[in-house]
Amino acid sequence: MDRVKRTLAPYLLVLPGGLWLLLFFAVPMVTMLSLSLQEGDVVNGFVFTGHWQNYVESIADYQTQLIRSLVYGAITSGILIVMSFPVAYWIAFYGGKRKATYLFLILLPFFVSFVLRTISWRMLLTDDGVLLHPLKEAGILPDDFQVLGSATAVIAGLVYSFLPFMVLPIYVALERIDPRVVEAARDLYASPITSFRKVVFPLALPGVFAGVLMTFVPASSDYVNSELLGSSETTMLGQVIQSKFLSSSDYPSASALSFTLMALLLAGIFAYARSLGTEDVMKVAAR
Amino acid sequence: MTTSPPHATSAPPGGGLRAGHPAIEFAGVRKDYLSHGEAVPAVKSLDLAIGQGEFFSLLGPSGCGKTTTMRMIAGFEEPTAGKVFLDGRDVTGVVPNKRDVNMVFQSYALFPHLNVRENVAFGLERKKVAKAEINRRVGEMLDIVSLTGYEKRQPKEMSGGQQQRVALARALVNHPRALLLDEPLGALDLKLRQQMQIELKRIQREVGITFVYVTHDQGEALTMSDRIAVMNGGLIEQLGSPRDIYERPATRFVAGFIGTSNLIDGRVSWADQGLAVIDKGPGERVVVPVPAGVGVGRDIEVSVRPEKIDLHRTIPGNVTGSLLSGVVTEVVYHGTSTNYTVATTAGTDFVVFDQNAHDAEDVASRGERVFLTWAPQHSYPIGV
Numbered sequence: 095m096d097r098v099k100r101t102l103a104p105y106l107l108v109l110p111g112g113l114w115l116l117l118f119f120a121v122p123m124v125t126m127l128s129l130s131l132q133e134g135d136v137v138n139g140f141v142f143t144g145h146w147q148n149y150v151e152s153i154a155d156y157q158t159q160l161i162r163s164l165v166y167g168a169i170t171s172g173i174l175i176v177m178s179f180p181v182a183y184w185i186a187f188y189g190g191k192r193k194a195t196y197l198f199l200i201l202l203p204f205f206v207s208f209v210l211r212t213i214s215w216r217m218l219l220t221d222d223g224v225l226l227h228p229l230k231e232a233g234i235l236p237d238d239f240q241v242l243g244s245a246t247a248v249i250a251g252l253v254y255s256f257l258p259f260m261v262l263p264i265y266v267a268l269e270r271i272d273p274r275v276v277e278a279a280r281d282l283y284a285s286p287i288t289s290f291r292k293v294v295f296p297l298a299l300p301g302v303f304a305g306v307l308m309t310f311v312p313a314s315s316d317y318v319n320s321e322l323l324g325s326s327e328t329t330m331l332g333q334v335i336q337s338k339f340l341s342s343s344d345y346p347s348a349s350a351l352s353f354t355l356m357a358l359l360l361a362g363i364f365a366y367a368r369s370l371g372t373e374d375v376m377k378v379a380a381r
Numbered sequence: 382m383t384t385s386p387p388h389a390t391s392a393p394p395g396g397g398l399r400a401g402h403p404a405i406e407f408a409g410v411r412k413d414y415l416s417h418g419e420a421v422p423a424v425k426s427l428d429l430a431i432g433q434g435e436f437f438s439l440l441g442p443s444g445c446g447k448t449t450t451m452r453m454i455a456g457f458e459e460p461t462a463g464k465v466f467l468d469g470r471d472v473t474g475v476v477p478n479k480r481d482v483n484m485v486f487q488s489y490a491l492f493p494h495l496n497v498r499e500n501v502a503f504g505l506e507r508k509k510v511a512k513a514e515i516n517r518r519v520g521e522m523l524d525i526v527s528l529t530g531y532e533k534r535q536p537k538e539m540s541g542g543q544q545q546r547v548a549l550a551r552a553l554v555n556h557p558r559a560l561l562l563d564e565p566l567g568a569l570d571l572k573l574r575q576q577m578q579i580e581l582k583r584i585q586r587e588v589g590i591t592f593v594y595v596t597h598d599q600g601e602a603l604t605m606s607d608r609i610a611v612m613n614g615g616l617i618e619q620l621g622s623p624r625d626i627y628e629r630p631a632t633r634f635v636a637g638f639i640g641t642s643n644l645i646d647g648r649v650s651w652a653d654q655g656l657a658v659i660d661k662g663p664g665e666r667v668v669v670p671v672p673a674g675v676g677v678g679r680d681i682e683v684s685v686r687p688e689k690i691d692l693h694r695t696i697p698g699n700v701t702g703s704l705l706s707g708v709v710t711e712v713v714y715h716g717t718s719t720n721y722t723v724a725t726t727a728g729t730d731f732v733v734f735d736q737n738a739h740d741a742e743d744v745a746s747r748g749e750r751v752f753l754t755w756a757p758q759h760s761y762p763i764g765v
Contacts, residue, residue, distance in 0.1 A: 274490035277457055280477040281484045282504035282551070289478075292503075296494045 130349035140345060152347040153354055156334050160351075163331040164358065166245070167314030170252040171260075171306045177253065178260035178305065179298075185261075186268035197265065200258050208255065212322045215251050216242065219323065243325035251319035256312065260305035267301025268294070303370060311359050331355055402469030403430035404559050404591040405454055405482075410463035412449050420461075423449040425615035427463070431559070431593060431608075436585055438594045438602040441612035442638065447595045450612070451561050454593065456480045468558055478507070483552035484561040488568065489544045491536040497523070497547050498532035504555040522554040525584060542573045549584065559591040566601065578604055599639045603627060611635050627686075629761055636684040636763055641734075643690075644763075645683045645727045652676050656757060659683070662726045667703045669760035682763045687734040689759035692721060693752040694745055702756045707731060709749050719744060723751060 130148055134140035153160065185196045203211060218225050219242045229235045241247050271294060279289035317332030324330075331351060338348035410427040413420040424446040431437045439447035452458040453465055456477035464473045472480055483504065492500050498519055505515045523529050526546040536544055545565060552560055565581075566574045582605050585592050596602050602609050603623040611618045611626060611634075619631040630636035636644060645667055647659035657675055659667040669683045685703070697704075707725030721733040733753060745751050 272488065272490060274486045274488060275492060277477070278484070278486055278490040278492070278551075279503070280457075281455055281482075282555070283478045283507035284503075285478055288507065293492060293494075 126349045126352060129345050130347075130353055132346050134346075136343040136345075145346070148346045148350040149354060152350045155347075156331060156351060159329050159331045159334050160355065160358075162328070163314045163355065164362070166249055166252060166320075166328075166330060167310045169249055170256065170313040171310040173249070173253050174256060174260040174305065174309050175264075175302055178257065178264055179302075182261050182265035182268055182301075183294075186265055186271075187273070193269075197262070200261050204258060209318060209322075212251055212255070212318055215247075215254065216322050219247055242323060243327070245324075245328050247323040248320045248328045248330075251323045252313045252316060255316070255319060256309040259308040259312075263304035263308065264298055264301040267298040267304075271297050299370065303367070306366065307363060311363070314359060315355055401433075402466070404433045404435070404468060405429075405431040405593065406466040406469075407450075407453075408464045408466070410450075410453065410460045410465065412446075412453065412458060413461045422615050424453075424460075427617065429610065429617065429620070431591060434589050434591055436582070436592045436594065436605055436607045438596060438606040438609045439612060440596055440599060440602040440609050440639075441618075442597055445612040446615040447597075447612050448563060451484075451563055451593060451595045454480075454482055454559065455484050455561055481558045482561055483555050483557040484563065485545075485548045485552050485565045487563045487565070489536075489548040489565075491544055491547055491551070493536055495536075496532065497528065497534050497536070497539075500536065500547055501551045501554050503551065508555070518554050519550075522550040525553070525587065526550045541569050542577065545569065545577060546580075549581075553584070553588060553590065556588075557590065559593055560585075562592060562594045564596055564598075565594075566596075566598075574601075581605065603639070611638065613638070630684055630763060633682060633763055641687050641732050642684045643687065643728060643731050645685070647681065647683070647727070649675060649677050649679045649681060657681070657762075661705060665705050665726060667705070667727065667760060668701075668757040669703075669762050670757055671762050671765060675762070675765055681765055684761045684763050685755055685759055687720070687732040688718075688736075690731075690733045690753050690755045692723075692733050692735050692745060693754065694749065696752050697754055700754050702754060703760060705731070705753045707751060707753065709745050709747050709751055712745065712747055721745065721751075723753065725753065 128142055129140065131142060131144050131146060132140040132148075133143045133145045181200070185193055189196050217223055220226070221240055221242065222230075226235065226239065226241065230237055230239065275297070276289055276293060279293045280286070284292060314330075315332050317330060317336050320328050320330045321333055335348050335351050335355075338344045338351070407427045407429040410424060411422065412424040413422050415421075427446075427450065439450055441447045449458055453460055454467075456472070456475060456479075459474060464471055466472065467481060492503065495503070501519045501522060502515050505518060510518075519532075520529070523532065526549055528543065528546055528550065531539070531543070531547075536547065539547070545568075548565070562581075566577050569577060578601060581592075594602070594605065603626075606623055608621065609623055609626050610620045613634050619626055619635045621629075621631075626635060627639055630639060630642065633644065636642040645659070645661075647661065647667060649657045649671075650660040651658040652671065652675060655670055655673065657669050657671040657679075659669070659681070661667060667683055667685075669681070671681070675681065691697075696706075705725045705727050707723040709721055710724050710730075711720075711722035713720045715734075716737070718734045718736050721735065723731040723733060725731045731753065
């Protein structure tokens with residue numbers, strides 16, 4: 095009896111979470127997949143016909159938005175790496191006793207609703223807002239200068255939205271580096287720059303990898319930033335999917351686009367892991 | 382080892398200063414740390430010269446300043462005052478990567494993302510040594526530390542002892558002016574530690590490089606060193622050969638820190654021809670050799686090592702040296718010796734190590750009255 099209990103225990107522990115995922119993740123996924131292969135309209139109902147042309151048509155119609163989403167996501171992740179590394183580095187190596195406080199400060203803005211934050215960005219960036227107005231008055235910027243509605247505004251918003259998701263994993267990776275390993279590099283004739291390049295950065299790579307994973311995927315599928323800070327020139331696939339689901343009730347092509355984006359992101363992540371050498375990354379991570 | 386580093390041959394191990402400059406020199410060095418806005422001295426005043434090819438140990442309890450001293454040689458700490466010289470060159474303020482010394486870190490600090498070969502080659506690559514030369518020297522060094530065939534291993538796939546040897550090879554392969562070792566054996570178990578002690582000594586003889594060894598383990602320091610600096614509270618308490626330090630401790634601290642010492646306080650009641658006697662009750666006395674000038678009435682402190690003392694169950698006749706009586710309070714059997722604690726008139730916890738060379742019946746038991754004797758030369762006056 096005890097033996098049975100012991101063998102069953104791990105499965106019993108997985109059960110609640112497993113059921114939850116099955117119900118709220120697996121089932122909707124299957125529903126969506128089926129929806130993406132259906133035909134019909136909201137009035138007469140949708141019928142499953144295996145209509146794979148949904149994919150071809152919607153990709154053809156929205157390839158601009160699709161590519162734009164991936165490009166914005168990639169640029170966002172790239173900027174985030176450059177911005178987050180110094181921050182994470184500083185907290186990990188110079189944070190002293192206040193490390194937790196600094197991390198909390200990084201997270202603090204995220205206690206405010208994310209829509210609210212994006213709206214306040216919009217107020218900041220408006221043509222005559224607190225940021226641009228004084229600069230225009232002073233003649234530093236031309237009068238017709240605009241940020242809002244541009245790709246810059248959208249990407250800036252995305253970068254801001256996902257900053258902690260890059261800072262935290264890099265911080266965790268850096269924090270785990272034994273300072274003596276860095277000293278050893280210095281002792282073995284490496285300049286500060288070389289010891290960063292040869293020791294600190296390679297050891298932080300698993301964190302960068304996790305950070306990219308956690309920012310590229312949500313940034314590429316984001317729809318709020320472009321909606322609030324962008325224009326028709328910056329429409330991202332997330333917005334298209336959202337409007338197809340909520341406004342035009344074109345469920346099949348919305349689902350088809352969702353799956354396309356998901357497939358592309360998955361493929362991208364795998365290719366990325368490959369190119370970095372997952373094995374190496376995992377090796378360092380498992381240390 | 383097939384070839385020796387160019388500067389390896391001339392310095393005999395155990396040698397003092399070679400003609401020219403000492404390998405490492407501290408001149409009036411002081412190091413303060415800031416703690417809550419206050420300067421706390423880690424090293425108060427240090428003047429020290431470590432000879433070429435010497436196996437030199439910095440020995441002391443934690444917080445004595447030994448690690449700070451070593452880190453000032455490596456360049457990880459800068460002295461608040463004073464100067465540090467390497468081979469006669471003032472290196473004060475020179476960054477670690479520009480100093481020709483290498484360090485073996487306490488927890489080895491191997492690069493976890495590099496394999497053994499890459500770890501060992503790290504320093505040579507930074508120095509832009511030719512690839513063929515790097516391969517040759519790495520191979521040679523792995524041979525010295527008996528790790529040939531482990532080139533492709535990752536550090537975490539290796540045992541503590543093996544990692545230790547990688548760390549050693551990684552430092553020595555650069556032929557540094559001096560090798561700094563920060564408690565390198567601390568994480569190893571006893572057997573392995575003893576094995577590595579012998580190994581380290583052998584390697585040091587082979588490469589002839591100055592070794593500066595930081596440890597809190599007095600046994601380790603005594604076995605391996607040519608000279609030892611015993612540090613306490615940011616100062617060197619005593620500097621000398623292992624035998625000097627063990628047999629002639631300069632201070633009470635050294636006597637207590639190195640091995641076990643019995644310390645006896647007393648007033649000289651008789652002195653003649655370099656010998657002084659401290660009276661300790663009827664028939665009991667401590668005889669100690671003293672320098673000229675120590676006369677009757679002087680208060681002195683005497684140290685005697687537990688293994689120098691003979692323990693008798695009956696009062697011995699013809700005692701020329703010291704004699705104390707007491708009651709056994711503890712008997713601990715150690716295999717090769719039996720350790721007694723004896724309450725005497727000169728001190729309540731007198732420790733005696735008695736070699737188990739005699740029959741088992743001849744062992745004193747707890748509560749028994751015993752007599753302790755030792756020859757005059759085995760008493761050592763502290764700080765006289």
